[in-house]
Amino acid sequence: MAAMKETITQVAIDLFFQKGYFATSISDIARGCGIQKASIYYHFASKEALLFTIMYSTMQDLLTCLDRYLARSTEVAERMRAAVRSHVSFHLERQKETFIASSELRGLSPDHLSILIEKRDAYERIFQELIHEGVAQGVYAAGEVKILSYAILTLCTAGAFWFRPDGRLSVDAVATIYENFVLNGLTAGQTRWSLAPAHLNQRPAL
Amino acid sequence: MAAMKETITQVAIDLFFQKGYFATSISDIARGCGIQKASIYYHFASKEALLFTIMYSTMQDLLTCLDRYLARSTEVAERMRAAVRSHVSFHLERQKETFIASSELRGLSPDHLSILIEKRDAYERIFQELIHEGVAQGVYAAGEVKILSYAILTLCTAGAFWFRPDGRLSVDAVATIYENFVLNGLTAGQTRWSLAPAHLNQRPAL
DNA sequence: ATCAACCTAACGACCGGTCGGTAATTTATC
DNA sequence: GATAAATTACCGACCGGTCGTTAGGTTGAT
Known part of the structure:
Protein backbone atom coordinates (compact mmCIF):
# COMPACT_ATOMS: atom_id res chain seq x y z
CA MET A 1 0.00 0.00 0.00
CA ALA A 2 1.35 3.39 -0.91
CA ALA A 3 -0.12 5.37 1.96
CA MET A 4 3.15 7.25 2.38
CA LYS A 5 2.82 8.78 -1.06
CA GLU A 6 -0.44 10.34 0.04
CA THR A 7 1.12 11.49 3.31
CA ILE A 8 3.97 13.14 1.44
CA THR A 9 1.51 14.89 -0.82
CA GLN A 10 -0.54 16.19 2.09
CA VAL A 11 2.49 17.36 4.04
CA ALA A 12 3.82 19.06 0.93
CA ILE A 13 0.50 20.82 0.41
CA ASP A 14 0.56 22.09 3.98
CA LEU A 15 4.13 23.31 3.77
CA PHE A 16 3.89 24.81 0.27
CA PHE A 17 0.84 26.69 1.47
CA GLN A 18 2.47 27.89 4.68
CA LYS A 19 5.97 28.75 3.53
CA GLY A 20 5.87 28.60 -0.23
CA TYR A 21 7.41 26.13 -2.65
CA PHE A 22 10.92 27.54 -2.79
CA ALA A 23 11.16 28.08 0.94
CA THR A 24 10.14 24.48 1.58
CA SER A 25 12.95 21.96 1.37
CA ILE A 26 12.69 18.25 0.73
CA SER A 27 14.08 17.78 4.24
CA ASP A 28 11.17 19.78 5.63
CA ILE A 29 8.68 17.55 3.90
CA ALA A 30 10.50 14.39 4.96
CA ARG A 31 10.58 15.59 8.56
CA GLY A 32 6.85 16.25 8.39
CA CYS A 33 6.34 12.67 7.22
CA GLY A 34 8.71 11.13 9.73
CA ILE A 35 10.99 9.67 7.09
CA GLN A 36 14.37 10.47 5.57
CA LYS A 37 14.51 12.87 2.68
CA ALA A 38 15.99 10.29 0.34
CA SER A 39 12.83 8.25 0.75
CA ILE A 40 10.83 10.96 -0.92
CA TYR A 41 12.59 10.03 -4.14
CA TYR A 42 11.17 6.57 -4.03
CA HIS A 43 7.71 8.08 -4.52
CA PHE A 44 8.46 11.16 -6.59
CA ALA A 45 11.07 11.74 -9.25
CA SER A 46 11.87 15.25 -8.07
CA MET B 1 26.53 60.21 -7.46
CA ALA B 2 24.91 56.91 -6.62
CA ALA B 3 23.67 56.02 -10.07
CA MET B 4 24.62 52.40 -9.53
CA LYS B 5 22.15 52.05 -6.69
CA GLU B 6 19.39 53.00 -9.07
CA THR B 7 20.74 50.62 -11.70
CA ILE B 8 20.77 47.77 -9.20
CA THR B 9 17.19 48.55 -8.24
CA GLN B 10 16.03 48.58 -11.83
CA VAL B 11 17.84 45.37 -12.74
CA ALA B 12 16.43 43.74 -9.63
CA ILE B 13 12.91 44.83 -10.57
CA ASP B 14 13.34 43.35 -14.03
CA LEU B 15 14.70 40.04 -12.73
CA PHE B 16 12.30 39.68 -9.82
CA PHE B 17 9.48 40.25 -12.28
CA GLN B 18 10.83 37.78 -14.84
CA LYS B 19 12.08 34.96 -12.65
CA GLY B 20 10.78 35.70 -9.19
CA TYR B 21 12.61 36.78 -6.06
CA PHE B 22 13.82 33.38 -4.90
CA ALA B 23 14.93 32.27 -8.33
CA THR B 24 16.98 35.43 -8.76
CA SER B 25 20.43 35.35 -7.19
CA ILE B 26 22.57 38.27 -6.15
CA SER B 27 25.02 37.15 -8.81
CA ASP B 28 22.28 37.46 -11.42
CA ILE B 29 21.60 41.03 -10.40
CA ALA B 30 25.31 41.87 -10.30
CA ARG B 31 25.79 40.40 -13.76
CA GLY B 32 22.93 42.51 -15.04
CA CYS B 33 24.63 45.60 -13.63
CA GLY B 34 28.08 44.69 -14.88
CA ILE B 35 29.60 44.59 -11.40
CA GLN B 36 30.68 41.97 -8.86
CA LYS B 37 28.11 40.66 -6.45
CA ALA B 38 30.08 41.90 -3.45
CA SER B 39 29.48 45.42 -4.71
CA ILE B 40 25.76 44.99 -4.28
CA TYR B 41 26.37 44.90 -0.55
CA TYR B 42 27.89 48.32 -0.62
CA HIS B 43 24.50 49.71 -1.65
CA PHE B 44 22.14 47.31 0.09
CA ALA B 45 22.46 45.53 3.42
CA SER B 46 21.00 42.30 2.11
C1' DA C 1 13.93 -15.29 -2.78
C1' DT C 2 11.91 -11.37 -4.17
C1' DC C 3 10.81 -6.77 -3.95
C1' DA C 4 8.62 -2.73 -2.19
C1' DA C 5 9.81 0.67 1.05
C1' DC C 6 12.72 2.52 3.51
C1' DC C 7 17.63 3.75 5.31
C1' DT C 8 22.66 6.03 5.70
C1' DA C 9 25.98 8.60 3.58
C1' DA C 10 27.67 11.50 0.57
C1' DC C 11 28.03 14.46 -3.67
C1' DG C 12 28.60 18.72 -6.32
C1' DA C 13 26.53 22.98 -7.10
C1' DC C 14 25.26 27.13 -5.58
C1' DC C 15 23.71 30.44 -2.35
C1' DG C 16 23.88 34.84 0.48
C1' DG C 17 27.16 37.14 2.68
C1' DT C 18 32.00 38.71 4.45
C1' DC C 19 36.76 39.88 4.11
C1' DG C 20 40.78 42.64 3.11
C1' DG C 21 42.23 45.46 -0.23
C1' DT C 22 42.46 49.44 -3.72
C1' DA C 23 41.98 53.09 -7.16
C1' DA C 24 39.73 57.31 -7.62
C1' DT C 25 37.76 61.18 -5.78
C1' DT C 26 36.65 64.54 -2.32
C1' DT C 27 37.63 67.12 1.81
C1' DA C 28 40.49 69.17 5.39
C1' DT C 29 44.79 71.20 6.86
C1' DC C 30 48.67 73.90 6.47
C1' DG D 1 47.92 75.31 -3.78
C1' DA D 2 50.26 71.48 -2.16
C1' DT D 3 49.66 67.63 0.75
C1' DA D 4 47.51 64.59 3.97
C1' DA D 5 43.29 62.30 5.43
C1' DA D 6 39.03 60.42 4.65
C1' DT D 7 35.37 58.67 1.88
C1' DT D 8 33.22 56.46 -2.12
C1' DA D 9 32.57 52.68 -5.01
C1' DC D 10 34.16 48.89 -6.36
C1' DC D 11 36.90 44.08 -6.78
C1' DG D 12 38.46 39.04 -6.18
C1' DA D 13 38.66 35.41 -3.12
C1' DC D 14 36.50 32.86 -0.04
C1' DC D 15 33.37 30.87 3.80
C1' DG D 16 29.82 28.15 6.05
C1' DG D 17 25.84 26.23 5.01
C1' DT D 18 21.96 24.30 2.48
C1' DC D 19 20.01 22.44 -1.39
C1' DG D 20 18.20 18.70 -4.52
C1' DT D 21 19.69 14.49 -5.81
C1' DT D 22 22.02 9.86 -6.10
C1' DA D 23 24.31 5.43 -4.88
C1' DG D 24 24.05 1.63 -2.49
C1' DG D 25 22.72 -0.99 1.60
C1' DT D 26 18.95 -2.86 4.95
C1' DT D 27 14.51 -4.53 6.41
C1' DG D 28 10.31 -6.94 6.58
C1' DA D 29 6.44 -8.90 4.41
C1' DT D 30 4.92 -12.04 0.89
Whole structure:
Protein backbone atom coordinates (compact mmCIF):
# COMPACT_ATOMS: atom_id res chain seq x y z
CA MET A 1 0.00 0.00 0.00
CA ALA A 2 1.35 3.39 -0.91
CA ALA A 3 -0.12 5.37 1.96
CA MET A 4 3.15 7.25 2.38
CA LYS A 5 2.82 8.78 -1.06
CA GLU A 6 -0.44 10.34 0.04
CA THR A 7 1.12 11.49 3.31
CA ILE A 8 3.97 13.14 1.44
CA THR A 9 1.51 14.89 -0.82
CA GLN A 10 -0.54 16.19 2.09
CA VAL A 11 2.49 17.36 4.04
CA ALA A 12 3.82 19.06 0.93
CA ILE A 13 0.50 20.82 0.41
CA ASP A 14 0.56 22.09 3.98
CA LEU A 15 4.13 23.31 3.77
CA PHE A 16 3.89 24.81 0.27
CA PHE A 17 0.84 26.69 1.47
CA GLN A 18 2.47 27.89 4.68
CA LYS A 19 5.97 28.75 3.53
CA GLY A 20 5.87 28.60 -0.23
CA TYR A 21 7.41 26.13 -2.65
CA PHE A 22 10.92 27.54 -2.79
CA ALA A 23 11.16 28.08 0.94
CA THR A 24 10.14 24.48 1.58
CA SER A 25 12.95 21.96 1.37
CA ILE A 26 12.69 18.25 0.73
CA SER A 27 14.08 17.78 4.24
CA ASP A 28 11.17 19.78 5.63
CA ILE A 29 8.68 17.55 3.90
CA ALA A 30 10.50 14.39 4.96
CA ARG A 31 10.58 15.59 8.56
CA GLY A 32 6.85 16.25 8.39
CA CYS A 33 6.34 12.67 7.22
CA GLY A 34 8.71 11.13 9.73
CA ILE A 35 10.99 9.67 7.09
CA GLN A 36 14.37 10.47 5.57
CA LYS A 37 14.51 12.87 2.68
CA ALA A 38 15.99 10.29 0.34
CA SER A 39 12.83 8.25 0.75
CA ILE A 40 10.83 10.96 -0.92
CA TYR A 41 12.59 10.03 -4.14
CA TYR A 42 11.17 6.57 -4.03
CA HIS A 43 7.71 8.08 -4.52
CA PHE A 44 8.46 11.16 -6.59
CA ALA A 45 11.07 11.74 -9.25
CA SER A 46 11.87 15.25 -8.07
CA LYS A 47 10.67 18.10 -5.96
CA GLU A 48 9.20 19.68 -9.06
CA ALA A 49 7.35 16.47 -9.94
CA LEU A 50 5.74 16.59 -6.53
CA LEU A 51 4.62 20.15 -7.11
CA PHE A 52 3.28 19.28 -10.53
CA THR A 53 1.31 16.32 -9.19
CA ILE A 54 -0.38 18.58 -6.68
CA MET A 55 -1.16 21.30 -9.18
CA TYR A 56 -2.33 18.98 -11.92
CA SER A 57 -4.77 17.00 -9.83
CA THR A 58 -6.11 20.22 -8.37
CA MET A 59 -6.69 21.60 -11.84
CA GLN A 60 -8.33 18.37 -12.88
CA ASP A 61 -10.71 18.46 -9.94
CA LEU A 62 -11.48 22.10 -10.62
CA LEU A 63 -12.62 21.25 -14.13
CA THR A 64 -14.67 18.30 -12.93
CA CYS A 65 -16.32 20.48 -10.33
CA LEU A 66 -17.28 23.08 -12.92
CA ASP A 67 -18.73 20.47 -15.25
CA ARG A 68 -20.95 19.14 -12.50
CA TYR A 69 -22.23 22.59 -11.59
CA LEU A 70 -22.91 23.53 -15.18
CA ALA A 71 -24.92 20.37 -15.82
CA ARG A 72 -27.63 21.75 -13.59
CA SER A 73 -28.98 24.31 -16.00
CA THR A 74 -29.16 25.33 -19.63
CA GLU A 75 -30.11 28.96 -19.18
CA VAL A 76 -27.11 31.23 -19.60
CA ALA A 77 -27.52 33.53 -16.60
CA GLU A 78 -28.17 30.54 -14.41
CA ARG A 79 -25.13 28.76 -15.79
CA MET A 80 -22.91 31.75 -15.17
CA ARG A 81 -24.17 31.90 -11.62
CA ALA A 82 -23.40 28.23 -11.20
CA ALA A 83 -19.96 28.66 -12.76
CA VAL A 84 -19.05 31.46 -10.38
CA ARG A 85 -20.33 29.46 -7.44
CA SER A 86 -18.34 26.44 -8.54
CA HIS A 87 -15.18 28.48 -8.96
CA VAL A 88 -15.47 30.31 -5.67
CA SER A 89 -16.53 27.43 -3.51
CA PHE A 90 -13.86 25.15 -4.93
CA HIS A 91 -11.21 27.77 -4.23
CA LEU A 92 -12.40 28.24 -0.68
CA GLU A 93 -12.98 24.61 0.15
CA ARG A 94 -9.64 23.51 -1.20
CA GLN A 95 -7.88 26.68 -0.28
CA LYS A 96 -4.40 25.31 0.21
CA GLU A 97 -4.21 23.54 -3.09
CA THR A 98 -5.76 26.32 -5.13
CA PHE A 99 -3.51 28.82 -3.43
CA ILE A 100 -0.50 26.77 -4.43
CA ALA A 101 -1.82 26.21 -7.92
CA SER A 102 -2.22 29.90 -8.53
CA SER A 103 0.92 31.17 -6.87
CA GLU A 104 3.62 28.62 -7.55
CA LEU A 105 3.61 28.40 -11.31
CA ARG A 106 7.19 29.66 -11.11
CA GLY A 107 8.31 26.37 -9.67
CA LEU A 108 7.31 24.30 -12.70
CA SER A 109 9.51 23.15 -15.53
CA PRO A 110 8.64 24.54 -18.98
CA ASP A 111 7.03 21.26 -20.06
CA HIS A 112 4.88 20.88 -16.99
CA LEU A 113 4.05 24.55 -17.09
CA SER A 114 2.67 24.38 -20.60
CA ILE A 115 0.53 21.39 -19.69
CA LEU A 116 -1.01 23.34 -16.87
CA ILE A 117 -1.41 26.51 -18.90
CA GLU A 118 -3.27 24.50 -21.47
CA LYS A 119 -5.68 23.19 -18.88
CA ARG A 120 -6.12 26.64 -17.39
CA ASP A 121 -6.90 28.06 -20.81
CA ALA A 122 -9.53 25.41 -21.39
CA TYR A 123 -11.09 26.34 -18.09
CA GLU A 124 -11.08 30.02 -18.93
CA ARG A 125 -12.62 29.36 -22.31
CA ILE A 126 -15.71 27.94 -20.65
CA PHE A 127 -16.25 31.22 -18.87
CA GLN A 128 -15.54 33.22 -21.99
CA GLU A 129 -18.08 31.14 -23.85
CA LEU A 130 -20.67 31.88 -21.17
CA ILE A 131 -20.00 35.61 -21.38
CA HIS A 132 -20.20 35.44 -25.14
CA GLU A 133 -23.56 33.69 -24.98
CA GLY A 134 -24.86 36.16 -22.44
CA VAL A 135 -23.88 39.10 -24.59
CA ALA A 136 -25.43 37.47 -27.66
CA GLN A 137 -28.69 37.04 -25.79
CA GLY A 138 -28.58 40.59 -24.54
CA VAL A 139 -28.36 39.49 -20.92
CA TYR A 140 -25.00 41.17 -20.48
CA ALA A 141 -23.60 44.41 -21.75
CA ALA A 142 -21.21 44.06 -24.64
CA GLY A 143 -17.62 44.17 -23.55
CA GLU A 144 -14.18 42.72 -23.75
CA VAL A 145 -14.91 39.04 -23.22
CA LYS A 146 -11.38 37.99 -22.29
CA ILE A 147 -10.78 40.88 -19.95
CA LEU A 148 -14.06 40.22 -18.24
CA SER A 149 -13.30 36.53 -17.88
CA TYR A 150 -9.95 37.35 -16.31
CA ALA A 151 -11.72 39.77 -14.02
CA ILE A 152 -14.23 37.18 -12.86
CA LEU A 153 -11.72 34.43 -12.37
CA THR A 154 -8.97 36.36 -10.66
CA LEU A 155 -11.54 38.02 -8.46
CA CYS A 156 -12.79 34.71 -7.18
CA THR A 157 -9.41 33.01 -7.14
CA ALA A 158 -8.19 35.73 -4.81
CA GLY A 159 -10.64 34.43 -2.26
CA ALA A 160 -8.15 31.67 -1.54
CA PHE A 161 -5.68 34.33 -0.41
CA TRP A 162 -7.65 35.88 2.41
CA PHE A 163 -10.33 33.34 3.31
CA ARG A 164 -10.27 31.95 6.86
CA PRO A 165 -12.07 28.61 7.12
CA ASP A 166 -12.78 29.23 10.80
CA GLY A 167 -13.77 32.85 10.24
CA ARG A 168 -17.08 34.61 10.46
CA LEU A 169 -18.26 33.86 6.93
CA SER A 170 -19.03 30.47 5.47
CA VAL A 171 -17.99 29.33 2.03
CA ASP A 172 -21.59 29.65 0.93
CA ALA A 173 -21.88 33.20 2.19
CA VAL A 174 -18.77 34.35 0.36
CA ALA A 175 -19.83 32.53 -2.78
CA THR A 176 -23.14 34.36 -2.69
CA ILE A 177 -21.51 37.74 -2.31
CA TYR A 178 -19.23 37.04 -5.24
CA GLU A 179 -22.06 35.68 -7.32
CA ASN A 180 -24.05 38.86 -6.97
CA PHE A 181 -21.03 41.07 -7.49
CA VAL A 182 -20.06 39.34 -10.71
CA LEU A 183 -23.59 39.07 -12.06
CA ASN A 184 -24.23 42.74 -11.38
CA GLY A 185 -20.88 43.63 -12.88
CA LEU A 186 -21.74 41.83 -16.08
CA THR A 187 -25.28 43.03 -16.37
CA ALA A 188 -25.89 46.13 -18.40
CA GLY A 189 -26.12 49.04 -16.03
CA GLN A 190 -24.80 52.53 -16.04
CA THR A 191 -21.81 52.31 -18.29
CA ARG A 192 -19.53 55.18 -18.93
CA TRP A 193 -17.01 54.83 -21.69
CA SER A 194 -14.64 57.52 -20.65
CA LEU A 195 -14.36 59.93 -17.83
CA ALA A 196 -16.87 62.40 -19.20
CA PRO A 197 -15.94 65.52 -17.23
CA ALA A 198 -12.95 66.91 -19.04
CA HIS A 199 -11.16 67.89 -15.88
CA LEU A 200 -11.02 64.26 -14.86
CA ASN A 201 -9.48 63.12 -18.09
CA GLN A 202 -6.11 64.44 -17.07
CA ARG A 203 -4.42 61.98 -14.88
CA PRO A 204 -2.65 63.37 -11.83
CA ALA A 205 1.05 63.27 -12.44
CA LEU A 206 3.20 60.93 -10.47
CA MET B 1 26.53 60.21 -7.46
CA ALA B 2 24.91 56.91 -6.62
CA ALA B 3 23.67 56.02 -10.07
CA MET B 4 24.62 52.40 -9.53
CA LYS B 5 22.15 52.05 -6.69
CA GLU B 6 19.39 53.00 -9.07
CA THR B 7 20.74 50.62 -11.70
CA ILE B 8 20.77 47.77 -9.20
CA THR B 9 17.19 48.55 -8.24
CA GLN B 10 16.03 48.58 -11.83
CA VAL B 11 17.84 45.37 -12.74
CA ALA B 12 16.43 43.74 -9.63
CA ILE B 13 12.91 44.83 -10.57
CA ASP B 14 13.34 43.35 -14.03
CA LEU B 15 14.70 40.04 -12.73
CA PHE B 16 12.30 39.68 -9.82
CA PHE B 17 9.48 40.25 -12.28
CA GLN B 18 10.83 37.78 -14.84
CA LYS B 19 12.08 34.96 -12.65
CA GLY B 20 10.78 35.70 -9.19
CA TYR B 21 12.61 36.78 -6.06
CA PHE B 22 13.82 33.38 -4.90
CA ALA B 23 14.93 32.27 -8.33
CA THR B 24 16.98 35.43 -8.76
CA SER B 25 20.43 35.35 -7.19
CA ILE B 26 22.57 38.27 -6.15
CA SER B 27 25.02 37.15 -8.81
CA ASP B 28 22.28 37.46 -11.42
CA ILE B 29 21.60 41.03 -10.40
CA ALA B 30 25.31 41.87 -10.30
CA ARG B 31 25.79 40.40 -13.76
CA GLY B 32 22.93 42.51 -15.04
CA CYS B 33 24.63 45.60 -13.63
CA GLY B 34 28.08 44.69 -14.88
CA ILE B 35 29.60 44.59 -11.40
CA GLN B 36 30.68 41.97 -8.86
CA LYS B 37 28.11 40.66 -6.45
CA ALA B 38 30.08 41.90 -3.45
CA SER B 39 29.48 45.42 -4.71
CA ILE B 40 25.76 44.99 -4.28
CA TYR B 41 26.37 44.90 -0.55
CA TYR B 42 27.89 48.32 -0.62
CA HIS B 43 24.50 49.71 -1.65
CA PHE B 44 22.14 47.31 0.09
CA ALA B 45 22.46 45.53 3.42
CA SER B 46 21.00 42.30 2.11
CA LYS B 47 19.00 40.75 -0.69
CA GLU B 48 15.91 41.11 1.42
CA ALA B 49 16.62 44.80 2.03
CA LEU B 50 16.71 45.30 -1.72
CA LEU B 51 13.35 43.62 -2.08
CA PHE B 52 11.90 45.67 0.74
CA THR B 53 13.16 48.93 -0.77
CA ILE B 54 11.40 48.11 -4.01
CA MET B 55 8.17 47.09 -2.36
CA TYR B 56 8.05 49.94 0.09
CA SER B 57 8.60 52.72 -2.41
CA THR B 58 6.03 51.12 -4.69
CA MET B 59 3.50 51.06 -1.90
CA GLN B 60 4.31 54.65 -1.03
CA ASP B 61 3.76 55.77 -4.61
CA LEU B 62 0.53 53.81 -4.77
CA LEU B 63 -0.83 55.70 -1.78
CA THR B 64 0.30 59.04 -3.16
CA CYS B 65 -1.35 58.26 -6.46
CA LEU B 66 -4.65 57.44 -4.80
CA ASP B 67 -4.58 60.61 -2.73
CA ARG B 68 -4.11 62.73 -5.83
CA TYR B 69 -6.98 61.04 -7.64
CA LEU B 70 -9.31 61.34 -4.68
CA ALA B 71 -8.60 65.01 -4.19
CA ARG B 72 -10.54 65.78 -7.34
CA SER B 73 -14.02 65.06 -6.15
CA THR B 74 -16.16 64.95 -3.05
CA GLU B 75 -19.08 62.95 -4.38
CA VAL B 76 -18.85 59.35 -3.28
CA ALA B 77 -19.62 57.54 -6.55
CA GLU B 78 -17.21 59.79 -8.37
CA ARG B 79 -14.57 59.20 -5.75
CA MET B 80 -14.98 55.44 -5.98
CA ARG B 81 -14.64 55.68 -9.73
CA ALA B 82 -11.48 57.71 -9.32
CA ALA B 83 -10.13 55.28 -6.74
CA VAL B 84 -10.64 52.29 -9.01
CA ARG B 85 -9.05 54.17 -11.88
CA SER B 86 -6.09 55.11 -9.75
CA HIS B 87 -5.63 51.56 -8.54
CA VAL B 88 -5.92 49.96 -11.94
CA SER B 89 -3.84 52.41 -13.90
CA PHE B 90 -1.08 52.42 -11.32
CA HIS B 91 -0.94 48.63 -11.41
CA LEU B 92 -0.78 48.57 -15.19
CA GLU B 93 1.64 51.42 -15.63
CA ARG B 94 4.05 50.14 -13.05
CA GLN B 95 3.31 46.53 -13.73
CA LYS B 96 6.65 45.02 -12.76
CA GLU B 97 6.83 46.67 -9.38
CA THR B 98 3.20 46.07 -8.46
CA PHE B 99 3.51 42.48 -9.58
CA ILE B 100 6.49 42.01 -7.30
CA ALA B 101 4.81 43.86 -4.45
CA SER B 102 1.80 41.59 -4.59
CA SER B 103 3.52 38.28 -5.18
CA GLU B 104 6.76 38.36 -3.24
CA LEU B 105 5.58 39.09 0.29
CA ARG B 106 7.05 35.72 1.18
CA GLY B 107 10.54 37.08 0.72
CA LEU B 108 10.25 39.69 3.46
CA SER B 109 11.44 39.43 7.03
CA PRO B 110 8.73 39.56 9.70
CA ASP B 111 9.58 43.16 10.60
CA HIS B 112 9.55 44.41 7.05
CA LEU B 113 6.46 42.40 6.33
CA SER B 114 4.48 43.98 9.13
CA ILE B 115 5.49 47.46 7.95
CA LEU B 116 4.16 46.68 4.51
CA ILE B 117 1.02 44.99 5.79
CA GLU B 118 0.31 48.09 7.81
CA LYS B 119 0.58 50.29 4.75
CA ARG B 120 -1.54 47.92 2.73
CA ASP B 121 -4.22 47.94 5.41
CA ALA B 122 -4.28 51.72 5.42
CA TYR B 123 -4.75 51.63 1.66
CA GLU B 124 -7.56 49.11 1.92
CA ARG B 125 -9.27 51.15 4.60
CA ILE B 126 -9.67 54.03 2.18
CA PHE B 127 -11.66 51.79 -0.13
CA GLN B 128 -13.66 50.34 2.72
CA GLU B 129 -14.52 53.85 3.84
CA LEU B 130 -15.73 54.67 0.35
CA ILE B 131 -17.93 51.60 0.23
CA HIS B 132 -19.28 52.42 3.66
CA GLU B 133 -20.16 55.95 2.58
CA GLY B 134 -21.78 54.68 -0.59
CA VAL B 135 -23.92 52.25 1.33
CA ALA B 136 -24.87 54.91 3.86
CA GLN B 137 -26.00 57.19 1.06
CA GLY B 138 -27.93 54.39 -0.59
CA VAL B 139 -25.77 54.48 -3.69
CA TYR B 140 -24.62 50.91 -3.18
CA ALA B 141 -26.40 47.82 -1.97
CA ALA B 142 -25.66 46.83 1.58
CA GLY B 143 -23.04 44.14 1.82
CA GLU B 144 -19.91 42.87 3.42
CA VAL B 145 -17.68 45.92 3.22
CA LYS B 146 -14.38 44.13 3.76
CA ILE B 147 -15.14 41.31 1.39
CA LEU B 148 -16.21 43.77 -1.25
CA SER B 149 -13.06 45.84 -0.79
CA TYR B 150 -10.93 42.73 -1.18
CA ALA B 151 -12.91 41.87 -4.27
CA ILE B 152 -12.36 45.26 -5.85
CA LEU B 153 -8.68 45.46 -5.01
CA THR B 154 -7.65 41.94 -5.92
CA LEU B 155 -9.66 42.17 -9.08
CA CYS B 156 -7.76 45.21 -10.24
CA THR B 157 -4.40 44.10 -8.85
CA ALA B 158 -4.66 40.99 -10.96
CA GLY B 159 -4.47 43.21 -13.99
CA ALA B 160 -0.74 43.36 -13.38
CA PHE B 161 -0.60 39.60 -13.95
CA TRP B 162 -1.92 39.43 -17.46
CA PHE B 163 -1.59 42.93 -18.87
CA ARG B 164 0.64 43.35 -21.93
CA PRO B 165 1.89 46.92 -22.31
CA ASP B 166 2.27 46.44 -26.06
CA GLY B 167 -1.04 44.64 -26.42
CA ARG B 168 -4.29 45.61 -28.02
CA LEU B 169 -5.76 47.47 -25.08
CA SER B 170 -4.43 50.63 -23.52
CA VAL B 171 -4.17 51.25 -19.81
CA ASP B 172 -7.06 53.66 -20.09
CA ALA B 173 -9.26 51.15 -21.88
CA VAL B 174 -8.71 48.47 -19.26
CA ALA B 175 -9.25 50.96 -16.48
CA THR B 176 -12.59 51.93 -18.00
CA ILE B 177 -13.72 48.32 -18.26
CA TYR B 178 -12.80 47.68 -14.64
CA GLU B 179 -14.41 50.89 -13.51
CA ASN B 180 -17.74 49.92 -14.99
CA PHE B 181 -17.50 46.35 -13.77
CA VAL B 182 -16.81 47.41 -10.21
CA LEU B 183 -19.36 50.21 -10.14
CA ASN B 184 -22.04 47.91 -11.52
CA GLY B 185 -21.02 45.21 -9.09
CA LEU B 186 -21.47 47.55 -6.17
CA THR B 187 -24.68 49.11 -7.32
CA ALA B 188 -27.90 47.62 -6.10
CA GLY B 189 -29.20 45.16 -8.66
CA GLN B 190 -30.80 41.78 -8.62
CA THR B 191 -29.54 40.07 -5.53
CA ARG B 192 -30.14 36.46 -4.76
CA TRP B 193 -29.03 34.85 -1.56
CA SER B 194 -28.33 31.30 -2.53
CA LEU B 195 -28.64 28.67 -5.20
CA ALA B 196 -29.06 25.96 -2.64
CA PRO B 197 -32.45 24.51 -1.68
CA ALA B 198 -34.34 26.72 0.72
CA HIS B 199 -33.71 24.65 3.79
CA LEU B 200 -29.98 24.95 3.20
CA ASN B 201 -30.00 28.66 2.61
CA GLN B 202 -27.40 30.37 4.66
CA ARG B 203 -28.16 34.02 4.52
CA PRO B 204 -25.00 36.04 5.07
CA ALA B 205 -24.98 38.28 8.08
CA LEU B 206 -25.51 41.92 7.32
C1' DA C 1 13.93 -15.29 -2.78
C1' DT C 2 11.91 -11.37 -4.17
C1' DC C 3 10.81 -6.77 -3.95
C1' DA C 4 8.62 -2.73 -2.19
C1' DA C 5 9.81 0.67 1.05
C1' DC C 6 12.72 2.52 3.51
C1' DC C 7 17.63 3.75 5.31
C1' DT C 8 22.66 6.03 5.70
C1' DA C 9 25.98 8.60 3.58
C1' DA C 10 27.67 11.50 0.57
C1' DC C 11 28.03 14.46 -3.67
C1' DG C 12 28.60 18.72 -6.32
C1' DA C 13 26.53 22.98 -7.10
C1' DC C 14 25.26 27.13 -5.58
C1' DC C 15 23.71 30.44 -2.35
C1' DG C 16 23.88 34.84 0.48
C1' DG C 17 27.16 37.14 2.68
C1' DT C 18 32.00 38.71 4.45
C1' DC C 19 36.76 39.88 4.11
C1' DG C 20 40.78 42.64 3.11
C1' DG C 21 42.23 45.46 -0.23
C1' DT C 22 42.46 49.44 -3.72
C1' DA C 23 41.98 53.09 -7.16
C1' DA C 24 39.73 57.31 -7.62
C1' DT C 25 37.76 61.18 -5.78
C1' DT C 26 36.65 64.54 -2.32
C1' DT C 27 37.63 67.12 1.81
C1' DA C 28 40.49 69.17 5.39
C1' DT C 29 44.79 71.20 6.86
C1' DC C 30 48.67 73.90 6.47
C1' DG D 1 47.92 75.31 -3.78
C1' DA D 2 50.26 71.48 -2.16
C1' DT D 3 49.66 67.63 0.75
C1' DA D 4 47.51 64.59 3.97
C1' DA D 5 43.29 62.30 5.43
C1' DA D 6 39.03 60.42 4.65
C1' DT D 7 35.37 58.67 1.88
C1' DT D 8 33.22 56.46 -2.12
C1' DA D 9 32.57 52.68 -5.01
C1' DC D 10 34.16 48.89 -6.36
C1' DC D 11 36.90 44.08 -6.78
C1' DG D 12 38.46 39.04 -6.18
C1' DA D 13 38.66 35.41 -3.12
C1' DC D 14 36.50 32.86 -0.04
C1' DC D 15 33.37 30.87 3.80
C1' DG D 16 29.82 28.15 6.05
C1' DG D 17 25.84 26.23 5.01
C1' DT D 18 21.96 24.30 2.48
C1' DC D 19 20.01 22.44 -1.39
C1' DG D 20 18.20 18.70 -4.52
C1' DT D 21 19.69 14.49 -5.81
C1' DT D 22 22.02 9.86 -6.10
C1' DA D 23 24.31 5.43 -4.88
C1' DG D 24 24.05 1.63 -2.49
C1' DG D 25 22.72 -0.99 1.60
C1' DT D 26 18.95 -2.86 4.95
C1' DT D 27 14.51 -4.53 6.41
C1' DG D 28 10.31 -6.94 6.58
C1' DA D 29 6.44 -8.90 4.41
C1' DT D 30 4.92 -12.04 0.89
